[in-house]
Amino acid sequence: MMKAKPLPRTFYDRATLKVAKDLLGKYLIRDSSQLFCAARITDVEAYIGQEDRACHASKGRTPRTEVMFGPSGVAYVYLIYGMYHCLNFVTERLDYPAAVLIRGIEVTQVTRNGVVLSHTTRIDGPGRICRFLSIDRTLNKLDTTLGQSLWVEDRGNSVPKTQIQTLPRIGITYAGEWAEKPWRFCLSAPTLSGHVNPKRTRTPAR
DNA sequence: TCGAAGATGATG
DNA sequence: ATCATCTTCGAG
Helix, strand or coil, X not given: CCCCCXXXXXXXXXXXXXXXHHHCXXXXXXXCCCEEEEEEEEEEXXXXXXXXXXXXXXXXXXXXXXXXXXXCCEEEEEEECCCEEEEXXXXXXXXXXXXXXXXXXXXXXXXXXCEEECCCEEEECHHHHHHHCCCCHHHCCCEHHHCCCEXXXXXXXXXXXXXXXXXXXXCCHHHHHHHHCCCEEEECXXXXXXXXXXXXXXCCCC
16 A cells, blocks of 8 residues: 555644644545545534534533543544544644544545445535544544554645635534634535535445 | 434433 | 434425
């Protein structure tokens, strides 16, 4: 396999909004014995600090949230609704709980059980992403700067600011005023004219 | 094509 | 009881 060159901790150890925007266009890499996958990151959300009522760490340091207080560049993976996993990357300095949720990707390269698939597939939704990439809580607390199993790398493509859409975050209406913060960032697909219905996304069965 | 409902278990 | 979700099903 190709040599991993993961983004270093200095990338994640910054203001979460910057990290979130800078993750757009970077490549999410999943490397396991069953699966190698490279996917361009197209949709992210920022969760920032104890003040942010939408952030899991708003209730303070608990067994579940302690990972967000730890070193940046570490994966935070949790189970939601009893059946789906969500992938986040921890950001900011030690003891400041924050992370970026990966919400959309564009798969450019997949090898599953030795079978190579190379047509581009868009996957919308954090639960679908984790299912497609075989990500579950065994990867929680993984240090992604090591470049093993799961990491993000820069493949040299830049993203013009004009292609970044800024939106409120999804599914957090309980969070009051925090629900209105424009902390979701999407890459619009410039060459596609018309609307892509997210419900049409299909992920192959495993 | 749409909205509503149900699945399912960790969490605090 | 709630939830940073997704799929199925039935109405139109």
